[in-house]
Amino acid sequence: MLARLLLCFIVAAAVHAKGGSACSDGTCSESDLIGGIITPWTGGKLTLGQQVYTSKDGLKTTLLLNKIASSAGLMDKLEEQCQQSASDARTEAISQTALGITTQMIEGGLLQLALVHREEWTHLALDAPLDEEADEDVEKNDKAANSHFEKAINAYEVLLQVYSQLWKVMTPGACEGLPAFSLYDREALSSGQSSIYVQMADLYHSRYNHIHTEETAGDCVVAYRHLLQGEEWCDKSLSLLGVDLEGTGEEEDVVGGRMLDHSAIVEEVTQAMALIQVRLGALLIDMYVAGYCLDADGNLLLEPLVFDETDPYENLLLDHIRPDQQRILDRTLGKLTRGSQLYNALATENSAGVDYRLNIADSGHYKGLAHSHLFQWSEAVEELEKSMAIYEQLLDEYLASGWIPESLEVTNGMIQTTQGLWESYLNLQGKTAEAEKIFQRHLVLRRYVEEQVPFEESLADNEGRGDAYHQQPIDDGGEDYQESLQAYQKLLEEYMQSISDYGPDGSVYELGFDAYEGIAAESYVQSDKVYEGTMRSSIGSLHLAQQNLFEAKGELELAVALLRQGLYDGRATFDAYGEDDELIQYSVKLELANALLNLAYAELGLRLWASSLESFEQAMELYESELSGDETPMGHSGGSDRGKDSSWGERLTSFFKSGAGDKSSNDRGDGEGGQNNDDSTQGIDLSNFQMMENATENDDYRDEL
Secondary structure (H helix, E strand, O other): OHHHHHHHHHHHHHHOOOOOOOEOOOOOOHHHOOOOOEOOOEOOEEEEOOEEEEHHHOHHHHHHHHHHHHOOOHHHHHHHHHOOOOOHHHHHHHHHHHHHHHHHHHHHHHHHHHHHHHHHHHHHHHHOOOOOOOHHHHHHHHHHHHHHHHHHHHHHHHHHHHHHHHHHHHOOOOEOOOOOOOHHHHHHHHHHHHHHHHHHHHHHHHHHHHOOOOOOOOHHHHHHHHHHHHHHHHHHHHHHOOOOOOOOOOOOOOOOOOOOOHHHHHHHHHHHHHHHHHHHHHHHHHHHHHOEEEOOOOOEEEOOOOOOOOOOOHHHOOOOOOHHHHHHHHHHHHHHHHHHHHHHHHHHOOOOOOOOHHHHHHHHHHHHHHHHHOOOHHHHHHHHHHHHHHHHHHHHHHHHHOOHHHHHHHHHHHHHHHHHHHHHHOOOOOOHHHHHHHHHHHHHHHHHHHHOOOOOOOOOEOOOOOOOOOOOOOOOOHHHHHHHHHHHHHHHHHHHHHHHHOOOOOOOOOOOOEOOOEOOOOOOOOOOHHHHHHHHHHHHHHHHHOOOHHHHHHHHHHHHHHHHHHHHOOOOEEEEEOOOOOEEEEEHHHHHHHHHHHHHHHHHHOOEHHHHHHHHHHHHHHHHHHOOOOEOOOOOEOOOOOOOOOOHHHHHHOOOOEOOOOOOOOOHHHOOOOOOOOOOOOEOOOOOOOOOOOOOOOOHHHHHO
């Protein structure tokens, strides 16, 4: 875009030069200039904005700083030229100064410097493997990563100030005698500022998803504000072009005698607006999962997803949301819907042959997630199925062409989409077969990304991996989970002690028991297999919620064995508490299905692919045989509240829903999406795979500048 700006700038200046006086009052005052922010090397140091550099910052950084320092006086020079009397020579001098600012200070200097720091931060904070035992190395690495993050943001902020000064100079009437700049000049500056805000938002969003400290807790809000500013500048670009995205656009006459492709520029800016909408939607999903909502005036609030502090069990029954949560999800869907509509319109009117299918699939994926958070399962399935169809088509094409990086990007999108899709199926009636099919597809995709196993090979457990990738535990309700886990463990311990110590005749017996290898010996007293099975199922589910995968697998395997034994012994039901705390008879088969489903998730996290599929299939078979026509595996019964007559294991199972996370979502307009190799904690998520990029990261904005 800046290349387009420069051409328009120079031509307009040469064609329309005329006499005049100095700058308008206040427009070019010294207080508005950038010269005081960039200082040349002094005593081996250079100050750029709020950051001080030294000659020890590396050769590449030093070369960029030298280029920036050599152009530091150009803004002051532009101010001086603005105050000179109008003449052809003055007009030409201003155009050359503007050329130097854009090529040296912006394109060749500050943008490249921001990119260097961003890449270094990504490597140090996200990619570099560290020995967790070496605390000093970790602290040193974190300090270096934080330094690069701050320097990248600082470079972007200086860029915005340079843009701001250029914007003022190009405002009609700012400098008398200076030719009027075309709308394309001003639009390019507007789009440039929009892109900088988006890149800053990307960086904050990525840090928010990956690094969980007090310092980064508010990064999502900063990212949100930057995206709104990017949206505002993008709207200004469209306004300058005479385009109303809700209606029709009106083309302007070309200014300065240059023949510019107006429709191509409109498509470029519309593409940027579509991207911003999808990124806003993805960010809002992550913020919702973290507990953000909107008050009646549309202001952000942080309210954890807790409904009843006196009942931690009911806190998991998220089938109803508060009005403030409804508002943020409605805004999320509004942004995503607009982005999707823009991408579909671009694809329909596509004159440049750009492939927008991946953009459309991504926007549909996020819309499906938003619908799932609103418990609109049918709508979620509709969006996610459409996205999957596009992803499958693209994956086949990329694999056939040998495009491995592109196929990995699409596969990562499919991994998250399949997870949302099987969750949605399990909340609908009669969809267990569909859930089973999409779960199997998820396993194949996950294995392809994590272990590079070809799609056509049969699923097999990876028994050799003892270092399963653990994500962060669930934040919301984590303490409640730990307290509940300890309470269940205490109850189980008391139960095991009671059947071990005293038999029916008052004698004392020993019970040999290995919690993670199975029952090694039998008690001489009759124990309640179903009761113990439900206890272990609950304990395993709570371990699973905290990403303690090995512990979860051990307890759930015991639960499955005990519940099956109970069924074999003729137990069909057991005592449980219903919605109103009334005593009811709950199905042992359903409890077994719940335990098997959670076991499938634990095995998935441990890369036991074949075992995970087998557990999932067995769970689906039990749900199909046991549920009535108006019930769903996740505890719904017709239109009634979730959790009615449900067990604790079932409630846990229904809680695993992810945020937008780090699914790749580049601006694919030019087909040159950057690879940042980021991975993300995705709220409540069991996906132990490393995503390639942040949901809103996009390096293509560098190309547009």
